Amino acid sequence: MTSKTLFDKIWDAHVVKEVEGGPNVLYIDRHFIHEVTSPVAFLGLKNRGLKVFRPNQTTATPDHNVPTINQHIAVKDELSRTQLEMLKANCTEHGIVHHDLGSEGHGVVHIIGPEMGLTQPGMTIVCGDSHTSTHGAFGAIAFGIGTSEVEMVLASQCIMQPKPKKMRISVNGKLAEGVTAKDIALYIISQISTSGGTGHFIEYTGSAIKSLSMEGRMTLCNLSIECGARGGMIAPDETTFEYVKGRKYAPKGAEWDKAVEKWKELKSDDDAVFDTELTFDAADIEPMITYGTNPGMGMGITQKIPTTDRMVGSDKTSFEKSLQYMGYNAGEAIKGKPVDYVFLGSCTNGRIEDFRAFTNFVKGKKKAPNVTVWLVPGSKQVEKQIREEGLVEILEEAGFKLRQPGCSACLAMNDDKIPSGKYSVSTSNRNFEGRQGPGARTLLASPLTAAAAAVTGVISDPRELK
Amino acid sequence: MAYDKFSTITSPAVPLTIENVDTDQIIPARFLKAIERKGFGDNLFRDWRFEKDGSEKAGFPINNKKYSGKILVAGKNFGSGSSREHAAWAIYDYGFRVVVSSFFADIFKGNALNNGLLPVVVTPQFLQKIFDAIEKDPDTTFEVNLEKQTFTIKQTGETTDFEINPYKKHCLQNGLDDIDYLVEMQNEIESFEAAK
Secondary structure (H helix, E strand, C coil), X not given: CCCCCHHHHHHHCCEEEECCCCCEEEECCEEEECCCCCHHHHHHHHHHCCCCCCHHHEEECCCCCCCCCCCCCCCCCHHHHHHHHHHHHHHHHHCCEECCXXXXXXXXXXXXXXXXXXXXXXXXXXXXXXXHHHHHHHCCEEEECCHHHHHHHHHHCEEEECXXXXXXXXXXXXXXXXXXXXXXXXXXXXXXXXXXXXXXXEEEECHHHHCCCHHHXXXXXXXXXHHCCCEEECCCCHHHHHHHCCCCCCCCHHHHHHHHHHHCCCCCCCCCCCCEEEEEEHHHCCCEEECCCCCCCEEECCCECCCCCCCCHHHHHHHHHHHHHHCCCCCCECCCCECCEEEECHHHHCCHHHHHHHHHHHCCCCCCCCCEEEECCCEHHHHHXXXXXXXXXXXXXCCCCECCCCCHHHCCCCCCCCCCCCEEEECCCCCCCCCCCCCCEEEECXXXXXXXXXXXXXXXXXXXXX | CCCCXXXXXXXXXXXXXXXXXXXXXXXXXXXCCCCCCCCHHHHCCHHHHECCCCCECCCCHXXXXXXXXXXXXXXXXXXXXXXXXXXHHHHHHHCCCEEEECCECHHHHHHHHCCCCEEEECCHHHHXXXXXXXXXXXXXXXXXXXXXXXXXXXXXXEEEECCCCHHHHHHHHHCCCHHHHHHHCHHHHHHHHHHC
């Protein structure tokens, strides 16, 4: 038998049919839906007179446009409220489990899936959201899809996809103190650009990756889409099994043992061939921050913004347009630049480990008076854990308040918008123009770098503030 | 979703030389609150196209009266970022049927093909030729021949081939979508589930 990558093993086991001269018909084990990319798909089903084919393989929660304060009262924005009501009505009609706003299972879709044990090794997982790549952390093939494809999954539990190429990214060595999974991801994207992974599915490996917690692995896989890849994955190991074990939808008893036996086989064969191989040294990575308007425009926090000397043509024009939007100059240092907002949260960094890191950092310090800080837990469970672990008291003592779960300022579909021209150090995933609100200027960073900005009021190296 | 059958399109083109155009620029998140698929074209490139008061920004190509047509020509890495299919809907709804670039993001490309919008990949050199031709004469027309898989600058006769998956080509030419195909496969899918 020819040797296979981890990706091949899972993909090939899910191909229902290879269409001649076309894509594969791929079977989907788990489907997540939210309020924004599902209504048109349900409408499509209705127009065709179809029912949901496998309702128990789809799970719903509203996250993109929900408010993050006063969730107990009706959502003010009429369009958002309509989308929430539509999601609920569609789920009721088709018998889909729906974790509504305010319920204990509510949260950002990519946070609640793993939390409930719905995300498991070896699965194919899709959602109408590009950060579905998050679930690859468990050794699953997980990727974002468009609304037409959401309709396909609802109608048939399958989608039609050409098989992507395979890339292996190895990060070896030990991460320095103050360097997190977020920094690994921003470092990789800064090296290979926002299109370096296009057409590929990534497998991350190497000692620095294996040492990451599940939360860290999810952050890394989450950001795979930002280098253009459909998704990223990490072979499951004891860290994975330990995380999944005992969760609500995880296999139990003898079923658990059987599952783990199977999951242990989920790794690339020693002589498996990848289309692209990249290797990085963990020692080269320092806390990262972005200075431009795409996630590839990132650098170590002690570095200077690149100069345009060696750029030509449209590369140079695009770079200059980006810096102009940010209000920065080529060649200048970023440390010490003013900060107006700090956002901790999103499917990238809205997990309990992120809140622990932030809280631990600000403990005994005070919020800088010039900074507005939004701390948005990724789910009700994360919120609960923050309270149970006594983090809220520490945060409040330092001048911070906790909000309620949702996607929030990551994409500013709700009221959590950064005002035009203001600078936001954000733990989210995209620094595109206007992403956090029209005219908003976003600097992507880790929860530690965000915490450092929150207490100093300027862009700061978290390693200098221990 | 039904869309118009795609045949040959001959049209001038609108140039958007900027690179890495992400789907947040194509349609900002705050316009994703609709529950039906209509009217997205009004907000295509919203923040690049309009001032805060709703007036048009003079410098943006779409607002420039000298450019028109069913073909959008864009800088490399078009459609990166969010998976929102609204980006493809907005471009189609505005009236474009073809997007040309030297490089597309994966999800956008798939979404476009699922909605009757043809993504045409050309070499960086040919892309520059197209931009140059439009700059020289905004009325330059281009022919997109899906059957032959060719893209031609009519005035100069320069032509290039483009790739498309044969299955997707068939779908575009006939206005078909994948859902019809998958629903007809129900028995095969059930057998697959049983054997898992």
